[in-house]
Amino acid sequence: MTDQIADPLVLEQVSLTLPSAAGPVEILRGLDVRVGAGERVALVGPSGSGKSSLIAVAAGLERPTGGRVLLFGQDLAGLDEDRRARLRRGRVSLVFQAFHLLPNMTAEENVAAPLEIARAPDATATARVWLDRVGLAGRTRHYPHQLSGGEQQRVALARALASRPSLLFADEPTGNLDAANAAHVAELMFDLVAETGAALVLVTHDEALAARADRAVRLRDGRLAADKARVSA
Template sequence: MTDGVPPPVQAVPPLVLEAIALTLPSTAGPVNILRGVGLTVGAGERVAVIGPSGSGKSSLIAVGAGLEEPTGGTVRLFGQDLAKLDEDGRARLRRGRAALVFQAFHLLPNMTAEENVATPLEIAGVRGAGATARDWLGRVGLSGRLTHYPHQLSGGEQQRVALARALAARPALLFADEPTGNLDSATAASVANLMFDLVAEVGAALVMVTHDPALAARADRIVRMADGRIAA
């Protein structure tokens, strides 16, 4: 404290990885996927993770989001040590605070676009989930596709639904694993613009895996991975 003024409160980083190791079994013996990875993502920071296939990029996201348990090290999501939580506890911690977007969209095929966005909001106890879903689908340019099922939508439209679903709860952290990887170049650019605009609007941090150098260049920081490690 200086001159009676308390120091500013330091925000807890949404994601901290400390000495993360991940070893998975295979027919040829154990495979070291991650080898002592350390990474801190600050509030609102946009981080691009790049590297060759097999370097551990997607595994880093899976571990950071609590979808995969590391074999060593510590993962702190919103200040919580994930090792102290069971699967249900990790899901509760993510709910409404951390969201994921994947290359393969992962929309529920038996639900309309509106239902795909509204259902997670309903599970999280958000009032007016349907209205919020319609609003967010409008934000991504899909007001005319509310009642369409995934198979009736193009790849770009499906990824827009996935973005709306991920961001409708205004999470503090978005994990995006090759979010434009299944799209043609023009559609990919459009979806990328939308993602960055919406992430900025909600104030979310972003951890994005990508092979696209132009997309990575839009992040605040680029992290390069090789052989399960963050390269110097």
């Protein structure tokens, strides 16, 4: 299978069991999920249903107990940590509820840093372009503590998309924001994902946000409860 024909993400009968003081806990139970190129998929379900764990497994940050994870056609089970990191680099980005900006770096430096690690040309210039795209052209030299929560998440979004990844994982990206900032970040995220052509896997409790995706995958107790495409008006 080659990158040209492979779906960005395929999960086949994926399970995840983690140890606890009370004994093993089944987090994911035989999940089958497929995400096509450019497709926007929302993961919804109650707290503890396994949504964030699914992202961790799908991105190769956590090894599943059973089943297969194919990222761009590559079976992650056959890759060590370094090779998984190389597979993700420049092709997979993540945005979290917590902004995870480096506090000693400016907004511009936060966006440029992963580009420099990937040895992308003109990293600083690209960072400025993407900060302008998220409405922060005047805040490039500001440090995270000088930015509002909404501004910090927009920096995180610019950082995630500046490499033009093929797949973006977003784990409750509006969860720490007030209603106005949440709406603004959501609008930017969907617009920029559509523009770059990236596939999106979005964890959210917001049904209105989930309704903007092409499909909603519902989890309950680590199992697939529903997988439904959006009905166009």
